[in-house]
Amino acid sequence: MSATAPSPVPHLTTALTGPLHRLERELLARQTAIESWFRAQWRRSPAPFYASVDLRNSGYKVAPVDTNLFPAGFNNLNPAFESLSIQALQQAVERLGSPVDRIVIVPESHTRNVYYLENLAVLEGLLERAGFAVRLGSLSPDLEEETVIELPSGADVRLAPLARRGRRVTVGDFDPDFVLLNNDLSGGTPPILEDLEQILRPATRLGWANRLKSVHFSFYQGVAKEFAALIGIDPWFIDPMFRNCGAIDFMKREGQSCLERNVEELLDAVTRKYAEYDVQCRPFVMVKADAGTYGMGVMTAHSAEEVMELNRKQRTKMSTTKEGQKVTKVIIQEGVYTHETWGAGNAVAEPVVYMIDHNVVGGFYRVHTGRSSSENLNAPGMRFEPLAFEECCISPDPDQGPDAHSNRFYTYGVISRLALLAAARESLSVT
């Protein structure tokens, strides 16, 4: 996907590239075996319809830190990759196994978020250009009639209320063959989406009301272990360690001891790994709402004390996530420094990779000028820099050195697909 345009691929800090170089070399050398392994995995566990994966690249390890099965942000992808997304969408719809001509996208209900609406306009456009008729069917109780919203980009989105007719949902007289969720169902599955005879993806059971990050990362741990055995590396180079606590109340300070103990033990485990691989950084952990999303309910801790000494404001912040859902379960995840930076200001950056079915179709860097390399970048003030892959993730060129951009992106494509595979196995396990 090159090559005539200048490539705005970000600068990658090279201070800590030793083990990563080794990882990249291993991935390149075993490319055919890796792709063969992925092919066998997808035959066994079909990939989700679509997904985005947040990665962190610290130089000493590359790991997924979040896997979103209801990806927004399609507006942040490089338009140069459009036909790749279109082709992948055609393939993904074909795989549904039943003829599809009409699609309803069920979006998030926060219709005032212009960025989210731009995402919807792009996603709708991609599906239309893939040859489908598409409508947006909103769950929002505030939306009483069809509403057209004009967007800063010049696009517009036409939102209409989703209606139920027997075991089908419709938008006006538009009766879809396929319902595509772009709403992560943080508040649970609304009755209107239950027991439909139409094809619906992703399955409602994969909504955030049912999913736990700790369950996803358990599946990821299994995937990473198998994959690491295949290429002969320590799984730690691709897998963030984690623990979880099941009964937390930040406001009432309940479950505090579980949290503190796990933070301490996890920091110890990271410290040992840093010593083993001579990593000269201060270990840290991320404490996250186990069912959380949108970057809400996330904090960084370098010691158990930091978790003990949260002030009231910090507790309030940690206690609720999207749509006011209360946080009772948390995952404590090994913090992975992001040693990638973007631009002259050296703003901290982390890659986000997009997949449709099992195809890598693009990505961008989430960039945050006001955050450090050990903080959550999914926070107000972040911005997005579309990736112009020199060659897209799926096409390494073994004749270039492992430092070449194309190869770094191959690595990202592999790690993202490992997270996708974890989600695929997770999907099969949840009923």
Place this chain on the structure above:
Amino acid sequence: MSATAPSPVPHLTTALTGPLHRLERELLARQTAIESWFRAQWRRSPAPFYASVDLRNSGYKVAPVDTNLFPAGFNNLNPAFESLSIQALQQAVERLGSPVDRIVIVPESHTRNVYYLENLAVLEGLLERAGFAVRLGSLSPDLEEETVIELPSGADVRLAPLARRGRRVTVGDFDPDFVLLNNDLSGGTPPILEDLEQILRPATRLGWANRLKSVHFSFYQGVAKEFAALIGIDPWFIDPMFRNCGAIDFMKREGQSCLERNVEELLDAVTRKYAEYDVQCRPFVMVKADAGTYGMGVMTAHSAEEVMELNRKQRTKMSTTKEGQKVTKVIIQEGVYTHETWGAGNAVAEPVVYMIDHNVVGGFYRVHTGRSSSENLNAPGMRFEPLAFEECCISPDPDQGPDAHSNRFYTYGVISRLALLAAARESLSVT
């Protein structure tokens, strides 16, 4: 597939754009119905593994004039589309229905054609980057051992003799799961390829020794008729009329009267169509070897006299095609002017569209400075100009006028896929 690079999309002569505008408008207006129709067709008649289609665009009609099921010329595609081809190859191999890790490409035997070898290098590279192990297994009796040929582009190709072991073919100790023919089998199916237990595509029965252009265009006629009914147009706007003669000997002047009569009748039919649509051009026909390829055994005729008065040199030229195969059957096809030109010199140009499975993955213009708009451009002196689709063929934007480049390419993508569908039906009919 835009848009940061300046788009070298060729100038399209606009003198005769009336009916084409109408055709393009119809295609755009009925896009969802068209794509839905194609989806239903591919479910019924799976697309060939890959194909290229030569189109002619006269302004008053857009029609395929040749469909190649063993496409060369991958080196002429724009590298910017690589990941589209890679993704489509992954999908096409997945559809073979049986796990594939190792692929042998069986190339043409003319190893001195540097352009063909560059094509092989690109095709092999695409398959490797799609995650397969690939070898080139030659049928050439002159090739006794593995030979590496360095190419002007800097690439090299490693040719080795194809060997038979029981019901399998191998290249050295490389035992492929899938044998991909890039050899059109003009001389018939060699015994080494018969009755293999490995997957082989395209089927040997689709080699040029078994195929006739007239059979392909009979299937195309059926496809064009159905499609024209779908969008409500005269099928003539997308279908070149043709006739055929089955027992010709150019050297002995046998079958001459069949040829002359058909040339005359076809010219009359074209004349009537030109009158019906007020086309101000002189009708002509192409006389082609019915089993021919490589642009050999092709002539233009504006009258029956031109066919009667062939001199000895012209007869010799018409009497044999690739690898010295004797021409005994000819197709007489309505000539379609190409009113597309390339560059400042207004060189005559015709688009060639490439497909993998049913995906349009790119194309180029075949450009010939020394030929006129009514001549075969597949001739020595031709050159290739890769297309940088502003948007690739499969993604029209209804908000742009029908003159916009993206939409013209959508039209080309539709007509090419109609030819592909004809080939798919042809494949199912031949056993």
